[in-house]
Amino acid sequence: MFQKFMLLHPIVQAFIAGLFTWGMTAIGAGAVFLTREVNKKLLDTMLGFAAGVMIAASYWSLLEPALTMGEDGPLPNWVPAAIGFMLGGIFLRIIDAILPHLHPGLPMKEVEGVPTSWQRSTLLILAVTIHNIPEGLAVGVAFGAVAAGLPTASITSALALAIGIGIQNLPEGLAISMPLRKEGLSRVKSFWYGQLSGIVEPIFCMLGVHAVFFVRSILPYTLAFAAGAMIYVVVEELIPESQQGGNSDLATMGVMIGFTIMMILDVALG
Numbered sequence: 509m510f511q512k513f514m515l516l517h518p519i520v521q522a523f524i525a526g527l528f529t530w531g532m533t534a535i536g537a538g539a540v541f542l543t544r545e546v547n548k549k550l551l552d553t554m555l556g557f558a559a560g561v562m563i564a565a566s567y568w569s570l571l572e573p574a575l576t577m578g579e580d581g582p583l584p585n586w587v588p589a590a591i592g593f594m595l596g597g598i599f600l601r602i603i604d605a606i607l608p609h610l611h612p613g614l615p616m617k618e619v620e621g622v623p624t625s626w627q628r629s630t631l632l633i634l635a636v637t638i639h640n641i642p643e644g645l646a647v648g649v650a651f652g653a654v655a656a657g658l659p660t661a662s663i664t665s666a667l668a669l670a671i672g673i674g675i676q677n678l679p680e681g682l683a684i685s686m687p688l689r690k691e692g693l694s695r696v697k698s699f700w701y702g703q704l705s706g707i708v709e710p711i712f713c714m715l716g717v718h719a720v721f722f723v724r725s726i727l728p729y730t731l732a733f734a735a736g737a738m739i740y741v742v743v744e745e746l747i748p749e750s751q752q753g754g755n756s757d758l759a760t761m762g763v764m765i766g767f768t769i770m771m772i773l774d775v776a777l778g
Contacts, residue, residue: 514663521663522651522717525670526644526710532674533640533709536681537702540695546686548753554679555750556759559742560766561676562643566742568774569650569669570735574728577658581728588728595729596736600642604744609635611749612687629691629701636684636705639745642737643673644709648716649730655721668777672770677706683749 513521539546571589578585608621610631619631650669653661685702689695716734720727750759 518651518655518663518666519714519717519721521666522648522655522713523710525647525651525667526713528670529643529647529674529677529709529713530703530706532677533681533706534699534703536678536683537685537699537705539682540685540689540698540702544689546682549755549758551679551683551686552750552753552755552759553762555683555746556762557766558676558679558762559746559750560763560768561672561770562738562742562746562766563763564767564770564774565646565669565672566735566738568771569665569672570646570731570738573653573661573665574731574735577653577731578728585728589732592729592732593736593739596642596733596738597740598736599733600638600737600740600744603638603641607634607638609638611635611745612683629688629693632684632687632691633701633705635745636680637708639741640677640680640706640708641712642734642741643677644712645716645730646734646738647673647709648713648718649720649727649734651713652717652720653727653731655717656724656727658724658727664777665774668773672773673709675769676766677709681706 513524516524571593574589574592575585578588581588604620606621608619608624608626608631610616610619610628612632612635616628647666647670650661650666654663654666681702684705685698688698688701693701716730720730747759747763750762
């Protein structure tokens, strides 16, 4: 199976990788069929783990390659990385300011974005959907670098990133389906909307891979852009959410474990 995957065109590989990360979100959301409530300590640890994975992936899979690729350009190699990184954060901040959403565990008065009359369940779904955007984009850009034939890009590194993002999607799917169940939705609807929050990943994965494949010169910027967007999500959402339940030590260890696993995946496979 793995050998067949390696023989596919990088764009097809990117599409499969995007489906994989979406599927892992669905598996996490599917836990709603097994239990009515998840241990808060476990959930906070898993959210910390997801944050650690994203931090490590932002550097080893995105920023470090962006700096390396920038060495061949007319500007100092840190310029594309710095510009792309900041634009990624600004992009997520704009979405945050415009699209109505509500982070799990917060009251309705904490709704972010433009004023709306949308239901609480819809706002919860949108909160997770927003931070799935940079994850899909990151995977797409990594495979796009391979499709563009850049010597510093490797299929194993892109695959490691997809695996890492997929692993951290498990707690994210769980973190949305369980609150929806508590809101009174049936198990089927909680699962459906939980997995639906991950559908943006294959979509933005394909946008990322095609953007890089057809415009190779922007690759250092797009890699850093995805990194900036992911770090914004980690700092603005994942870490605060993992800490608010009074399990800060467990959540912090989750960050450490997630970071270490993603670092090993990227360095060993990349």
